[in-house]
Amino acid sequence: MYCFQCEQTAKGSGCTVAGVCGKDAQTSDLQDLLVHAAKGISMYAHRAAKLGKRDPSIDVFVIQALFTTVTNVDFDPQRIGETLRKAAAVRDKAKALYENACAETNAAPETLAGPATWEPADDLDGLRAQGEEVSILSRRTALGEDLSGLQELIVSGIKGAAAYLDHAQILGQDDPAVYATLHEAMDYLTKDQPQLDELVAWALKIGELNLRAMEMLDAANTGAYGHPQPTAVRVTPIKGKAILVSGHDLKDLEEILKQTEGKGINVYTHGEMLPAHGYPGLNKYAHLVGNYGGAWQNQQKEFAAFPGSILMTTNCIQKPREAYTDRLFTSGLVAWPGVTHIDSKLDFSPLIEAALAAPGFTEDEAEKTITVGFARNAVLGVADKIIEAVKSGAIKHFFLVGGCDGAKPGRNYFTDFAEQVPDDCVIMTLACGKYRFNKLDFGDIGGIPRLLDIGQCNDAYSAVQIAVALAEAFECGVNDLPLSMIISWYEQKAVAILLTLLHLGIKDIRLGPTLPAFVTPTVLQVLVDNFNIMPTTTAKEDLAAILGVGV
Numbered sequence: 049m050y051c052f053q054c055e056q057t058a059k060g061s062g063c064t065v066a067g068v069c070g071k072d073a074q075t076s077d078l079q080d081l082l083v084h085a086a087k088g089i090s091m092y093a094h095r096a097a098k099l100g101k102r103d104p105s106i107d108v109f110v111i112q113a114l115f116t117t118v119t120n121v122d123f124d125p126q127r128i129g130e131t132l133r134k135a136a137a138v139r140d141k142a143k144a145l146y147e148n149a150c151a152e153t154n155a156a157p158e159t160l161a162g163p164a165t166w167e168p169a170d171d172l173d174g175l176r177a178q179g180e181e182v183s184i185l186s187r188r189t190a191l192g193e194d195l196s197g198l199q200e201l202i203v204s205g206i207k208g209a210a211a212y213l214d215h216a217q218i219l220g221q222d223d224p225a226v227y228a229t230l231h232e233a234m235d236y237l238t239k240d241q242p243q244l245d246e247l248v249a250w251a252l253k254i255g256e257l258n259l260r261a262m263e264m265l266d267a268a269n270t271g272a273y274g275h276p277q278p279t280a281v282r283v284t285p286i287k288g289k290a291i292l293v294s295g296h297d298l299k300d301l302e303e304i305l306k307q308t309e310g311k312g313i314n315v316y317t318h319g320e321m322l323p324a325h326g327y328p329g330l331n332k333y334a335h336l337v338g339n340y341g342g343a344w345q346n347q348q349k350e351f352a353a354f355p356g357s358i359l360m361t362t363n364c365i366q367k368p369r370e371a372y373t374d375r376l377f378t379s380g381l382v383a384w385p386g387v388t389h390i391d392s393k394l395d396f397s398p399l400i401e402a403a404l405a406a407p408g409f410t411e412d413e414a415e416k417t418i419t420v421g422f423a424r425n426a427v428l429g430v431a432d433k434i435i436e437a438v439k440s441g442a443i444k445h446f447f448l449v450g451g452c453d454g455a456k457p458g459r460n461y462f463t464d465f466a467e468q469v470p471d472d473c474v475i476m477t478l479a480c481g482k483y484r485f486n487k488l489d490f491g492d493i494g495g496i497p498r499l500l501d502i503g504q505c506n507d508a509y510s511a512v513q514i515a516v517a518l519a520e521a522f523e524c525g526v527n528d529l530p531l532s533m534i535i536s537w538y539e540q541k542a543v544a545i546l547l548t549l550l551h552l553g554i555k556d557i558r559l560g561p562t563l564p565a566f567v568t569p570t571v572l573q574v575l576v577d578n579f580n581i582m583p584t585t586t587a588k589e590d591l592a593a594i595l596g597v598g599v
């Protein structure tokens with residue numbers, strides 16, 4: 049195996065024996081093969097799209113295959129093996145779609161090679177051997193570190209965008225143009241002799257694609273559940289049976305809330321599910337009682353202590369401890385061997401039965417709340433007040449401090465940073481990195497909270513809309529606003545968001561706690577030259593540099 053797609057990669061360079069995340073070598077090799085197989089499908093789907101033909105089931109298969117390979121999603125080699133066999137069948141379907149389109153338009157079909165001709169081996173060992181042949185190492189040997197690293201930057205961005213597209217399609221959102229671009233990018237990645245400037249251009253194009261994916265997801269979530277509103281969320285448990293829902297998939301949460309109505313079970317959110325409380329369509333359920341725990345990397349301790357059943361939707365699952373494996377369930381693309389998976393029919397009866405069989409909380413803990421729901425609609429609803437506060441000097445600067453949380457040391461930077469932000473500045477935050485500071489009391493500036501929780505990582509779309517609206521109000525560009533972005537990354541969705549910000553021309557982003565291993569010094573120089581992207585240093589130094597004063 050060789051995997052360096054996330055921030056916690058071994059020694060900052062690559063996991064080679066087993067993943068720090070818990071992914072074994074077999075699963076890693078199978079995931080590499082799944083990406084290869086997805087490229088083969090896209091080679092045909094891209095050519096069919098150019099001839100005006102599309103099959104949405106092919107598109108959805110490709111994004112789900114890619115999402116399967118995102119960090120902390122699927123650790124089950126058997127399941128990935130089954131997906132690989134389906135991939136060969138879907139590739140044949142895509143090939144037929146293309147060839148029929150050629151026949152209809154009297155075009156001569158191209159004879160494709162590479163991933164388009166892959167045939168699955170008979171067993172998992174054979175599939176694994178095929179995966180080893182197409183790993184990053186083989187491309188690194190052929191192309192060198194810079195070009196293969198840039199390819200991985202693009203693959204990571206595509207994987208992140210695929211995750212958002214999957215959430216959006218679950219709630220009925222579709223856009224053939226997005227899928228056409230995604231297939232085109234995957235096809236480009238099969239070229240034998242990519243050029244550095246072409247790869248950089250593709251990385252930015254994936255940022256554009258991801259912006260559209262996040263826009264679609266925003267439309268899906270707000271269309272289904274209304275615009276988030278500022279909402280106080282209880283972060284201490286109350287007496288009673290309990291279900292904990294983690295991950296990002298709002299549809300799963302809604303189904304659980306419907307299926308537990310009147311059953312005497314309290315439902316809690318965990319991790320990235322916290323922003324769900326802001327949506328009127330979810331908050332209307334009285335038994336959605338609060339949020340429990342912190343970010344994903346604390347789950348082993350928190351799930352062991354939670355006296356009910358637990359659902360992991362989407363990422364980020366960690367190796368379950370025995371103490372809770374029998375009350376842990378997965379849904380969507382998440383899988384762990386031995387953990388019960390709820391299939392796409394979303395019948396949560398096993399989860400509900402496990403909650404009823406567990407003791408639940410035996411007493412109320414003293415009430416404590418935090419406020420969420422400051423997505424674009426809520427913030428722009430008080431835009432006049434915010435603009436006035438900036439003009440009067442009451443608000444001096446905005447900081448977007450957001451992104452993934454993680455387990456490695458060095459992430460205290462984000463807590464330190466938030467704590468040291470001067471009192472006349474506002475912090476906007478999103479994604480699970482916020483758990484580093486979202487229970488601190490930041491107070492307000494003339495009624496405007498100093499900490500605005502915009503939502504999940506995909507709600508970076510909301511952050512962009514807020515920034516664009518402020519820039520319009522002040523008749524300047526986003527880069528001219530008193531706004532600085534401090535982004536923490538861990539996995540591929542954060543890479544997709546970073547590419548989106550670069551596509552939008554946003555400069556001076558500080559990225560931490562370390563830079564991705566696939567960003568070589570040459571590639572970093574390209575990013576520095578064009579976007580002045582920089583690694584985080586210390587909270588004190590970075591704040592002083594941004595504000596131009598000692599803090």
Ligand code: SF4
Pocket residue numbers: 051052053054055056057058062063066067068069070071076119120
């Ligand atoms: S996802 Fe991250 S931790 Fe897991 S194997 Fe890959 S680089 Fe290592």
Ligand code: SF4
Pocket residue numbers: 319320344363364451452453479480481505538539541542
């Ligand atoms: S923000 Fe990133 S690390 Fe955090 S839960 Fe979401 S996907 Fe995982």
